[in-house]
Amino acid sequence: MKARPKLIRPTPEEDAAITTAALSDPDNPPLTDEDWARMRPAREVMPPSFFEPVGSSPPRRFFMAEIEFDVADHFTREFGEDWQRRLNEALREVITRKQAAE
Template sequence: MKKKIIRPTAAEDAAITKAAMADPDSTPFTDEEWEQARPTMVRGRGRPLGSGSKEQVTLRIDKDVLDFYKSKGEGWQTFINQVLGEIKKEAKSISVVEKKIIKGNLISNKLKIAA
C-alpha cells in the first residue's frame, strides 16, 4: 500500500514557520549561505560517481592471475588498470607488446619492483 503524504494547511505551515523563526538556535539559511554550503555537501549513499572515461567489460582471466591481484586487497581492479596503463605507456603500440610477450620480457624492471 502506498503511503499517503499529509501536507500541512497554509495556517499550520505559517505557524510552523513562525515557531522556527522565533527559535534563536535554528535560524534558517539565507540564499547566500545555501550557495556557500552547496559545493561542500557530500553525496549520499549509493555507487560512487565514476570518472566517465572507463568502460565496464567482462574479461576472462586465469584464476591464479586473478587471485594474485585480488590478494592486493581493496582497489585491486584499479591496480590492474594502472599496470595495463603503464604497459601501454611504455610500449606505445600493441605490436611492441606482442613482441615482448613472445620474447618473454613484457614487464620492465620498473613494473617488477612495483608488483
Template sequence: MAKTTKLTPFQPGEGYTKEDWDAVDFPEMTDEELASLRPAKEVLPPEFFKAMEEHRKSRGRPSLAHPKKQVTLRLDEDVIARFRASGKGWQGRMNEALRKAAGL
C-alpha cells in the first residue's frame, strides 16, 4: 500500500491514501445483521470479564497498611523554607521530624 504523510478527514489512521482507504472491502452491516448482535456478556465466557476486573483492580499503586492522610497545616515560612532547601523528599523528612518530635 502506498503511504502519504498528509491526512485527510476520511482517514482515521496515519498515512493512508484515499485509494488505500477505498480498497478495504468491509460492507456496511444489514439491518438483520445489526438485529442479531448480542451484548458481549451474553457471548463471551465469564472468565474473560473476571480477568478484566482483576486487571482493572491491579492497576496503580498498591494499597498501604497505614496510608498517609492529607491535612491542611499552617507552619512558619522559615520552617518550610528550611525543609524545602534540603531538596527533593523534603516532605518525607518533615514527616520524620514530626514523628520524632511526637515520640513515634
C-alpha cells in the first residue's frame, strides 16, 4: 500500500489570507454552517437514473497496446476520430469468425 503524503497545514497567517480571499469571491462564497446542515446525500435528491451507467456500451478497460504504424495509420485515415470504435469492431469480427469456425 502506498504511503500517504504528509499533510502540510497552513500557518494561521496563511489560513487567514485564504479565508479572506474566499470571502471576497462573490462567485464562490464559502459554505456556512447552515449550508452544511441543509446538505443531503446525492442519492436522496437525484433521480435513480443519475446513477445508472451512461450509454449502452459495454464496460471498458484501459490498457496499452502496441499497434504497428501501418494499421494505426489505416484506421485513423479511414475512420478519423472514430478509429478506436472501428478497430474494436474489426477485432470483435475476428473473434466471432474464430468462434464460428470452432
